[in-house]
Amino acid sequence: MFNKLIRLTTLLALAFTLAACASKTPALYSWQGYQSNLDAYFRASSLSPDAQTQLMEQDLQKIRAAGLAVPPGYHAHLGLLYGEQGDLDKFAQQVALEKSKFPESQTFMDFLTRNFKK
Amino acid sequence: MKYQTFSRIAIAFVAVALMAGCATKKPGWDYSAYKASKPSSILVLPPVNNSPDITATYSVMSFVTKPLSEAGYYVMPVGMVAQAFKENGLTQPADMHATAPQKLSEIFGADAALYITVTKFGVSYTVVNSETMVQVQGKLVDLKTGATLWQGAAQASSVEGEQQQQGGLGALLITAVIKQVLASTFDDSHRYSGMATDRLLATGVANNGLLYGPRSPNYGKD
Secondary structure, three states: OHHHHHHHHHHHHHHHHHHHHHOOOOOOOOOOOHHHHHHHHHHOOOOOHHHHHHHHHHHHHHHHHOOOOOOOOHHHHHHHHHHHOOOHHHHHHHHHHHHHHOHHHHHHHHHHHHHHOO | OHHHHHHHHHHHHHHHHHHHHHOOOOOOOOOHHHHHHOOOEEEEOOOEEOOOOOOHHHHHHOOOHHHHHHOOOEEOOHHHHHHHHHHOOOOOHHHHHOOOHHHHHHHHOOOEEEEEEEEEEEEEEOOOOEEEEEEEEEEEEEOOOOOEEEEEEEEEEOOOOOOOOOOHHHHHHHHHHHHHHHHHHOOHHHHHHHHHHHHHOOEOHHHOOEOOOOOOOOOOOO
16 A cells, blocks of 8 residues: 555656656747748738738637737738738737737837838 | 555655656756746748748748647737838848847837748659658747747658658559659648647647746746
8 A cells, every 4th residue: 555655656656757858838828820921921823912901800810719818010011011002001900909919019110100101 | 554655665666767757868958048038929930941942931830829729828929020021122031030130129029030041942852752842940039039938840751750661663663653643743841841830839848839928827837
C-alpha cells in the first residue's frame, strides 16, 4: 500500500516536472488568416484589395466573437486596405483602433494620418 | 524500510536529472545592451534579398509579425511600413536599410529596428535530389543609440530530418522527380521561409534567441 503510494507520487512528480519543461505560454493573440492576408497584399496579384478586406473583416468578427486579442498591426493593415480603395473614413477608424489598442503605434499612425489626407 | 529509503533516493535522483534536463547551456550572445535597452516596439525593415528569387523579401516580411508579437513586442504594421518607404521614394530594401536610425525613429517611433537579410531562398537541384532551402540573418538595433542589441541566423530546409533513402539509384531518381514537381507546385519556398523566419525570431537565451518583450508574461524572466 505504502509502496503503491510512493510509485504514484513518483509518477505524478515525473509528470509535473516534464510538464514544467514542456510548458508553453498560451498565444497572446488570435491570428486567423492574418499572415496569409499579408502575403496576398504583398504579392498584389493573388487577391483583389476588396477580397482581402472582406477576409480580414470576417476574421475580425471571429476574433471578437471568441473574445480573443487582435494582433498588432491588424487594424492598421485593414485601414491601409480601406485607404487604398479610397475609403478614408474607414481608414481613419481602423488607424484610431490600432492606436488605442497599441499606444506604441502612435508616432507612426499620426505620421500616416498626416500623409494620407493629401 | 530499506526499500522505501531506496525509493526516496531514486526519486530525488530522477528529479535532479530531470531538472538538469530543463537547465540551459550558457548563452553565447552578450545580452547586456539588449537588457539595458528594453525595447517594446520593433520596426522590421523589408529584408534585403541576396538570393535570385525576387519574392524572398516580402515572403519573409509576411511572416515576421507573428513570432515577434507572440514574444511580447509591438511590431510596426508591415504592410504600412513597406508602403511608407515606397511613398518616400525608396523601393530597394538596401536603400531602406541605409536610412539613418534617427530618421527611422522619428517617422515610426519604434524603439528598435530589425534588419533582415535573406541569404538563400529557393530550390537547388542535383541529379538525385532537390532541396528547398531558406536562410536568413537578423540584427536588432536600438534606434536611439544605434547600438546592436542582438544578432542571429536561421535556416529551414526540405532535406532536414529526411530518412536515409533506400532502394537504389532508380528509386532516388523517381523521388527526385516527384520532389521537383511538388516543389514547384506547392510554393515550397514560401513555406520554408515561414519556418526559417519563426526560427530566426524565436525567444530563448539558451539558443541565443530574442528576449521576451513587455507584452509577454515572461518579460524580464529571461
